[in-house]
Amino acid sequence: MGALMANGMTSLQTSATGITAGKRKFIEDRRDQPFDKLLRLHVRQTESASRYRDIMVRKYDGFTHILLSTKSSENNLLNPEVMKELQSALSMAGADASNLVLLSTVGSVFCCGLDLVYFIGRLTDNRKREGARMAEAIRSFVNTFIQFTKPIIVAVNGPAIGLGASILPLCDLVWANEKAWFQTPYTTFGQSLDGCSTVMFPKIMGGASANEMLLCVRKLTAQEACVKGLVSRVFWPGTFTQDVMDCIKELASCNPVLLEESKTLGRCNMRLELEQANERECEVLKKIWGSAQGMGSMLKYLQRKIEEL
Known part of the structure:
Protein backbone atom coordinates (compact mmCIF):
# COMPACT_ATOMS: atom_id res chain seq x y z
CA MET A 1 0.00 0.00 0.00
CA GLY A 2 2.88 2.34 0.91
CA ALA A 3 4.47 1.73 -2.49
CA LEU A 4 1.18 2.44 -4.21
CA MET A 5 0.73 5.65 -2.25
CA ALA A 6 4.30 6.69 -3.08
CA ASN A 7 3.85 5.95 -6.74
CA GLY A 8 0.54 7.81 -6.74
CA MET A 9 2.08 10.86 -5.06
CA THR A 10 5.00 10.76 -7.53
CA SER A 11 2.57 10.67 -10.48
CA LEU A 12 0.57 13.55 -9.07
CA GLN A 13 3.71 15.59 -8.48
CA THR A 14 4.96 14.84 -12.02
CA SER A 15 1.57 15.85 -13.48
CA ALA A 16 1.50 19.02 -11.42
CA THR A 17 5.03 19.89 -12.56
CA GLY A 18 4.00 19.31 -16.19
CA ILE A 19 0.90 21.46 -15.82
CA THR A 20 2.89 24.23 -14.15
CA ALA A 21 5.50 24.13 -16.89
CA GLY A 22 2.78 24.18 -19.51
CA LYS A 23 1.13 27.21 -17.92
CA ARG A 24 4.50 28.99 -17.69
CA LYS A 25 5.21 28.36 -21.38
CA PHE A 26 1.67 29.47 -22.28
CA ILE A 27 2.20 32.81 -20.50
CA GLU A 28 5.76 33.33 -21.74
CA ASP A 29 4.70 32.74 -25.35
CA ARG A 30 1.93 35.31 -25.07
CA ARG A 31 3.33 38.05 -22.80
CA ASP A 32 2.50 40.62 -25.41
CA GLN A 33 -1.25 39.83 -25.11
CA PRO A 34 -3.48 41.59 -22.56
CA PHE A 35 -4.36 39.50 -19.50
CA ASP A 36 -8.09 39.63 -20.17
CA LYS A 37 -7.54 38.18 -23.66
CA LEU A 38 -5.46 35.34 -22.18
CA LEU A 39 -8.20 34.67 -19.66
CA ARG A 40 -10.89 34.54 -22.35
CA LEU A 41 -8.75 32.15 -24.40
CA HIS A 42 -8.28 29.89 -21.36
CA VAL A 43 -12.02 29.88 -20.67
CA ARG A 44 -12.78 29.02 -24.32
CA GLN A 45 -10.30 26.14 -24.23
CA THR A 46 -11.77 24.84 -20.98
CA GLU A 47 -15.35 25.03 -22.24
CA SER A 48 -14.38 23.38 -25.52
CA ALA A 49 -13.32 20.36 -23.49
CA SER A 50 -16.84 19.95 -22.08
CA ARG A 51 -18.15 16.47 -22.75
CA TYR A 52 -21.65 15.75 -23.93
CA ARG A 53 -23.03 12.48 -25.23
CA ASP A 54 -25.26 13.70 -28.07
CA ILE A 55 -23.79 17.09 -28.99
CA MET A 56 -20.40 18.72 -29.43
CA VAL A 57 -19.63 22.28 -28.34
CA ARG A 58 -16.79 24.33 -29.78
CA LYS A 59 -15.89 27.82 -28.63
CA TYR A 60 -14.50 30.31 -31.13
CA ASP A 61 -13.63 33.97 -30.91
CA GLY A 62 -17.04 35.64 -30.83
CA PHE A 63 -19.32 32.63 -31.16
CA THR A 64 -20.27 29.18 -29.91
CA HIS A 65 -20.66 26.31 -32.35
CA ILE A 66 -23.11 23.60 -31.22
CA LEU A 67 -23.18 20.44 -33.30
CA LEU A 68 -25.88 17.79 -32.95
CA SER A 69 -24.22 14.36 -33.14
CA THR A 70 -26.48 11.88 -31.39
CA LYS A 71 -25.16 8.66 -29.90
CA SER A 72 -28.42 7.69 -28.16
CA SER A 73 -30.44 7.82 -31.41
CA GLU A 74 -29.96 7.65 -35.17
CA ASN A 75 -30.33 10.49 -37.68
CA ASN A 76 -29.96 13.15 -34.97
CA LEU A 77 -33.39 12.34 -33.55
CA LEU A 78 -34.56 14.30 -30.51
CA ASN A 79 -35.47 12.77 -27.16
CA PRO A 80 -35.55 14.44 -23.71
CA GLU A 81 -31.86 13.67 -23.04
CA VAL A 82 -30.72 15.19 -26.34
CA MET A 83 -32.92 18.24 -25.83
CA LYS A 84 -31.52 18.78 -22.33
CA GLU A 85 -27.97 18.79 -23.67
CA LEU A 86 -28.88 21.34 -26.33
CA GLN A 87 -30.56 23.50 -23.69
CA SER A 88 -27.49 23.27 -21.47
CA ALA A 89 -25.17 24.34 -24.29
CA LEU A 90 -27.44 27.24 -25.22
CA SER A 91 -27.61 28.33 -21.59
CA MET A 92 -23.81 28.42 -21.40
CA ALA A 93 -23.55 30.36 -24.66
CA GLY A 94 -26.18 32.81 -23.44
CA ALA A 95 -24.16 33.56 -20.32
CA ASP A 96 -20.62 33.72 -21.73
CA ALA A 97 -18.85 36.11 -24.09
CA SER A 98 -20.29 34.55 -27.25
CA ASN A 99 -21.91 37.10 -29.56
CA LEU A 100 -24.01 34.46 -31.28
CA VAL A 101 -24.58 30.71 -31.68
CA LEU A 102 -24.06 28.56 -34.75
CA LEU A 103 -26.18 25.40 -34.66
CA SER A 104 -25.34 22.59 -37.08
CA THR A 105 -24.97 18.82 -37.12
CA VAL A 106 -22.45 16.09 -37.84
CA GLY A 107 -23.13 13.84 -40.82
CA SER A 108 -25.44 14.12 -43.80
CA VAL A 109 -28.70 14.54 -41.82
CA PHE A 110 -29.67 17.70 -39.97
CA CYS A 111 -32.44 16.41 -37.68
CA CYS A 112 -35.25 13.92 -38.24
CA GLY A 113 -37.43 15.24 -35.42
CA LEU A 114 -38.65 13.32 -32.40
CA ASP A 115 -37.37 9.85 -31.60
CA LEU A 116 -40.69 7.99 -31.85
CA VAL A 117 -39.19 4.66 -30.81
CA TYR A 118 -37.96 6.26 -27.58
CA PHE A 119 -41.32 7.91 -26.98
CA ILE A 120 -43.36 4.77 -27.62
CA GLY A 121 -41.10 2.80 -25.28
CA ARG A 122 -41.92 5.26 -22.48
CA LEU A 123 -45.60 5.58 -23.30
CA THR A 124 -46.23 1.85 -22.94
CA ASP A 125 -45.57 2.11 -19.18
CA ASN A 126 -47.99 4.88 -18.29
CA ARG A 127 -49.40 6.88 -21.22
CA LYS A 128 -50.81 9.82 -19.31
CA ARG A 129 -47.88 10.31 -16.95
CA GLU A 130 -45.16 9.79 -19.54
CA GLY A 131 -47.08 11.74 -22.19
CA ALA A 132 -47.24 14.72 -19.85
CA ARG A 133 -43.54 14.40 -18.98
CA MET A 134 -42.44 14.31 -22.61
CA ALA A 135 -44.76 17.14 -23.63
CA GLU A 136 -43.18 19.21 -20.87
CA ALA A 137 -39.69 18.35 -22.19
CA ILE A 138 -40.69 19.66 -25.62
CA ARG A 139 -42.33 22.78 -24.16
CA SER A 140 -39.15 23.60 -22.22
CA PHE A 141 -36.93 22.87 -25.25
CA VAL A 142 -38.93 25.10 -27.60
CA ASN A 143 -39.12 27.88 -25.01
CA THR A 144 -35.32 27.88 -24.85
CA PHE A 145 -35.26 28.94 -28.51
CA ILE A 146 -38.06 31.47 -28.01
CA GLN A 147 -36.35 33.11 -25.03
CA PHE A 148 -32.72 33.00 -26.19
CA THR A 149 -31.51 36.59 -26.44
CA LYS A 150 -28.50 36.20 -28.75
CA PRO A 151 -28.74 35.44 -32.47
CA ILE A 152 -28.97 31.76 -33.42
CA ILE A 153 -27.77 30.87 -36.93
CA VAL A 154 -28.59 27.39 -38.20
CA ALA A 155 -26.60 25.56 -40.87
CA VAL A 156 -28.81 22.84 -42.37
CA ASN A 157 -26.68 20.28 -44.17
CA GLY A 158 -29.35 17.65 -44.94
CA PRO A 159 -32.94 16.56 -44.21
CA ALA A 160 -34.77 18.60 -41.55
CA ILE A 161 -37.95 16.76 -40.53
CA GLY A 162 -40.66 17.33 -37.93
CA LEU A 163 -39.42 19.30 -34.93
CA GLY A 164 -36.06 19.56 -36.71
CA ALA A 165 -37.80 21.76 -39.29
CA SER A 166 -40.42 23.49 -37.13
CA ILE A 167 -37.86 25.11 -34.77
CA LEU A 168 -36.05 26.80 -37.68
CA THR A 187 -50.32 13.75 -40.00
CA THR A 188 -48.40 10.75 -41.37
CA PHE A 189 -47.18 9.54 -37.98
CA GLY A 190 -50.20 10.64 -35.99
CA GLN A 191 -48.71 13.54 -34.04
CA SER A 192 -49.96 17.08 -33.70
CA LEU A 193 -47.95 20.18 -34.62
CA ASP A 194 -45.08 21.44 -32.47
CA GLY A 195 -42.26 23.99 -32.35
CA CYS A 196 -44.68 26.93 -32.71
CA SER A 197 -45.24 25.87 -36.32
CA THR A 198 -48.94 26.73 -35.93
CA VAL A 199 -47.88 30.39 -35.68
CA MET A 200 -44.54 30.73 -37.45
CA PHE A 201 -45.19 28.76 -40.62
CA PRO A 202 -48.24 30.83 -41.64
CA LYS A 203 -46.34 34.02 -40.72
CA ILE A 204 -43.36 33.34 -42.94
CA MET A 205 -44.90 31.49 -45.89
CA GLY A 206 -48.61 32.28 -45.79
CA GLY A 207 -51.53 30.10 -44.80
CA ALA A 208 -51.84 28.07 -48.00
CA SER A 209 -48.15 27.11 -48.20
CA ALA A 210 -48.06 26.41 -44.45
CA ASN A 211 -50.98 24.02 -44.77
CA GLU A 212 -49.26 22.28 -47.68
CA MET A 213 -46.36 21.52 -45.35
CA LEU A 214 -48.16 20.94 -42.07
CA LEU A 215 -51.22 19.04 -43.29
CA CYS A 216 -50.36 17.69 -46.74
CA VAL A 217 -46.80 16.63 -45.82
CA ARG A 218 -45.22 18.49 -48.74
CA LYS A 219 -41.44 18.20 -48.96
CA LEU A 220 -39.56 21.42 -49.76
CA THR A 221 -36.16 21.55 -51.44
CA ALA A 222 -33.64 24.04 -50.14
CA GLN A 223 -34.37 26.42 -53.00
CA GLU A 224 -38.16 26.16 -52.45
CA ALA A 225 -37.70 26.72 -48.72
CA CYS A 226 -35.64 29.83 -49.51
CA VAL A 227 -38.34 31.22 -51.81
CA LYS A 228 -40.99 30.63 -49.13
CA GLY A 229 -38.95 32.25 -46.36
CA LEU A 230 -38.08 29.19 -44.26
CA VAL A 231 -34.42 29.44 -45.35
CA SER A 232 -32.34 32.63 -45.54
CA ARG A 233 -29.62 31.54 -47.97
CA VAL A 234 -28.66 28.45 -49.96
CA PHE A 235 -25.00 27.48 -50.35
CA TRP A 236 -23.25 25.21 -52.84
CA PRO A 237 -22.71 21.72 -51.28
CA GLY A 238 -19.01 21.52 -52.12
CA THR A 239 -18.13 24.67 -50.17
CA PHE A 240 -21.02 24.70 -47.67
CA THR A 241 -19.00 24.34 -44.45
CA GLN A 242 -16.35 26.87 -45.44
CA ASP A 243 -18.93 29.40 -46.68
CA VAL A 244 -20.88 29.11 -43.43
CA MET A 245 -17.79 29.59 -41.28
CA ASP A 246 -16.67 32.61 -43.31
CA CYS A 247 -20.07 34.26 -42.92
CA ILE A 248 -20.30 33.39 -39.23
CA LYS A 249 -16.88 34.86 -38.42
CA GLU A 250 -17.81 38.09 -40.17
CA LEU A 251 -21.14 38.31 -38.31
CA ALA A 252 -19.55 37.41 -34.96
CA SER A 253 -17.15 40.35 -35.31
CA CYS A 254 -20.07 42.81 -35.13
CA ASN A 255 -20.88 44.79 -32.01
CA PRO A 256 -22.48 42.23 -29.61
CA VAL A 257 -24.80 44.82 -28.08
CA LEU A 258 -26.05 45.74 -31.53
CA LEU A 259 -26.67 42.07 -32.41
CA GLU A 260 -28.60 41.36 -29.22
CA GLU A 261 -30.61 44.57 -29.26
CA SER A 262 -31.51 44.07 -32.93
CA LYS A 263 -32.87 40.62 -32.12
CA THR A 264 -34.78 41.95 -29.11
CA LEU A 265 -36.41 44.70 -31.15
CA GLY A 266 -37.41 42.23 -33.85
CA ARG A 267 -38.90 39.66 -31.47
CA CYS A 268 -40.20 41.69 -28.52
CA ASN A 269 -43.81 41.67 -29.73
CA MET A 270 -43.77 37.97 -30.58
CA ARG A 271 -42.39 36.31 -27.45
CA LEU A 272 -45.67 36.04 -25.52
CA GLU A 273 -47.52 34.88 -28.63
CA LEU A 274 -44.94 32.15 -29.25
CA GLU A 275 -44.90 31.00 -25.62
CA GLN A 276 -48.68 30.71 -25.68
CA ALA A 277 -48.61 28.81 -28.98
CA ASN A 278 -45.99 26.45 -27.56
CA GLU A 279 -48.20 25.86 -24.50
CA ARG A 280 -51.24 25.08 -26.66
CA GLU A 281 -49.33 22.73 -28.94
CA CYS A 282 -47.87 20.79 -26.02
CA GLU A 283 -51.29 20.42 -24.38
CA VAL A 284 -52.55 18.78 -27.57
CA LEU A 285 -49.46 16.55 -27.71
CA LYS A 286 -50.10 15.50 -24.13
CA LYS A 287 -53.69 14.61 -25.01
CA ILE A 288 -52.70 12.59 -28.08
CA TRP A 289 -49.88 10.71 -26.36
CA GLY A 290 -52.19 9.90 -23.46
CA SER A 291 -54.75 8.23 -25.75
CA ALA A 292 -54.82 4.70 -27.16
CA GLN A 293 -55.62 6.12 -30.60
CA GLY A 294 -52.56 8.34 -30.61
CA MET A 295 -50.36 5.45 -29.52
CA GLY A 296 -51.84 3.27 -32.24
CA SER A 297 -51.14 5.87 -34.95
CA MET A 298 -47.46 6.09 -34.02
CA LEU A 299 -47.16 2.27 -33.94
CA LYS A 300 -48.72 2.01 -37.40
CA TYR A 301 -46.30 4.60 -38.77
CA LEU A 302 -43.29 2.77 -37.36
CA GLN A 303 -44.59 -0.53 -38.72
CA ARG A 304 -44.84 0.98 -42.21
CA LYS A 305 -41.29 2.30 -41.95
CA ILE A 306 -40.02 -1.13 -40.93
CA GLU A 307 -41.80 -2.77 -43.88
CA GLU A 308 -40.21 -0.24 -46.25
CA LEU A 309 -36.70 -1.23 -45.18
Missing part, protein backbone atom coordinates in the same frame (compact mmCIF):
# COMPACT_ATOMS: atom_id res chain seq x y z
CA PRO A 169 -38.29 29.91 -37.78
CA LEU A 170 -37.53 30.42 -34.07
CA CYS A 171 -33.89 31.00 -35.03
CA ASP A 172 -32.57 34.16 -36.65
CA LEU A 173 -30.88 32.94 -39.82
CA VAL A 174 -31.19 29.57 -41.58
CA TRP A 175 -28.48 28.71 -44.09
CA ALA A 176 -28.96 25.54 -46.10
CA ASN A 177 -26.88 23.21 -48.19
CA GLU A 178 -28.51 22.94 -51.62
CA LYS A 179 -29.00 19.22 -50.96
CA ALA A 180 -31.03 19.86 -47.79
CA TRP A 181 -34.79 19.34 -47.72
CA PHE A 182 -37.59 20.09 -45.27
CA GLN A 183 -40.72 18.22 -44.25
CA THR A 184 -43.19 18.18 -41.36
CA PRO A 185 -45.08 14.86 -41.75
CA TYR A 186 -47.10 15.16 -38.54
